Amino acid sequence: MGVSQLKVADIRVSSRGTVKHLVELDAKDAKKIVENSKSTLAGDKTECKSSLWFESEGCDVCSTILAHGAFLLSGKSIEEQMVMYSFIVPSFEDYTSIISDLEEAGYKVNVLRRGSFEAKNGVLTKKQEKIFWLALQSGFFDYPRKIGLSELAAKLGVRPATLSEIIRRGTKRLLKQYFEKEIVK
Numbered sequence: 001m002g003v004s005q006l007k008v009a010d011i012r013v014s015s016r017g018t019v020k021h022l023v024e025l026d027a028k029d030a031k032k033i034v035e036n037s038k039s040t041l042a043g044d045k046t047e048c049k050s051s052l053w054f055e056s057e058g059c060d061v062c063s064t065i066l067a068h069g070a071f072l073l074s075g076k077s078i079e080e081q082m083v084m085y086s087f088i089v090p091s092f093e094d095y096t097s098i099i100s101d102l103e104e105a106g107y108k109v110n111v112l113r114r115g116s117f118e119a120k121n122g123v124l125t126k127k128q129e130k131i132f133w134l135a136l137q138s139g140f141f142d143y144p145r146k147i148g149l150s151e152l153a154a155k156l157g158v159r160p161a162t163l164s165e166i167i168r169r170g171t172k173r174l175l176k177q178y179f180e181k182e183i184v185k
Contacts, residue, residue, distance in 0.1 A: 008074065025050060027050045068097055070090070073137050088137075127166070135167070
C-alpha cells in the first residue's frame with residue numbers, strides 16, 4: 001500500500017483464528033490506508049503517528065511467533081521487505097522451533113541478540129520478576145502507558161484482576177526491601 005516505515009506494536013490471535021496486528025505509522029500513511037481499505041484508526045491519532053489494527057488470515061512470521069506462545073515486544077521495518085522483531089519465548093525449545101519454522105518457510109533469519117531471563121536478587125518471586133520485566137518492556141510503566149492492564153493480562157494469559165494482584169504484591173515486596181532500614185518491625 002505504499003507504506004515505507006511501520007512498527008508492529010502488538011499481535012494477537014482473534015476469536016475467528018485470524019491474526020490481528022497493531023501497527024504504528026506516520027499519520028499520512030495511516031490516512032492513505034484508511035481511505036483505500038476498510039481499516040479503522042485505533043489508539044493514538046496525533047499529527048505525527050497513528051495506530052491501526054490489521055486483521056489478516058495470517059502473516060507467516062506473526063503466526064509462527066504466536067503459535068509457540070511467544071510474547072511480541074516489537075516489530076519494526078528497517079528496510080523495504082525487512083522487519084526486525086523482538087520477542088520473548090517461554091523456553092529455548094520454543095525459540096529454536098520459531099527460528100527453524102521461519103527458515104523452513106523460506107525466510108532469511110538473522111538473530112541479532114539472544115539472552116535468557118535470570119532472577120536478580122530474590123526480592124520478587126520468579127513469576128513476579130518475569131511479569132514486571134515484561135510490563136516494563138511493553139511500556140506498562142511508561143507515561144503515557146503503551147499498554148494497559150487488560151492488554152498486558154491478555155498477552156500473559158491471565159485475568160486483569162490476577163495481574164493487578166501480582167503487580168500489587170510485587171510492588172509491596174520491592175518497597176519493603178527499598179525502605180527496609182526505615183520500617184519499624
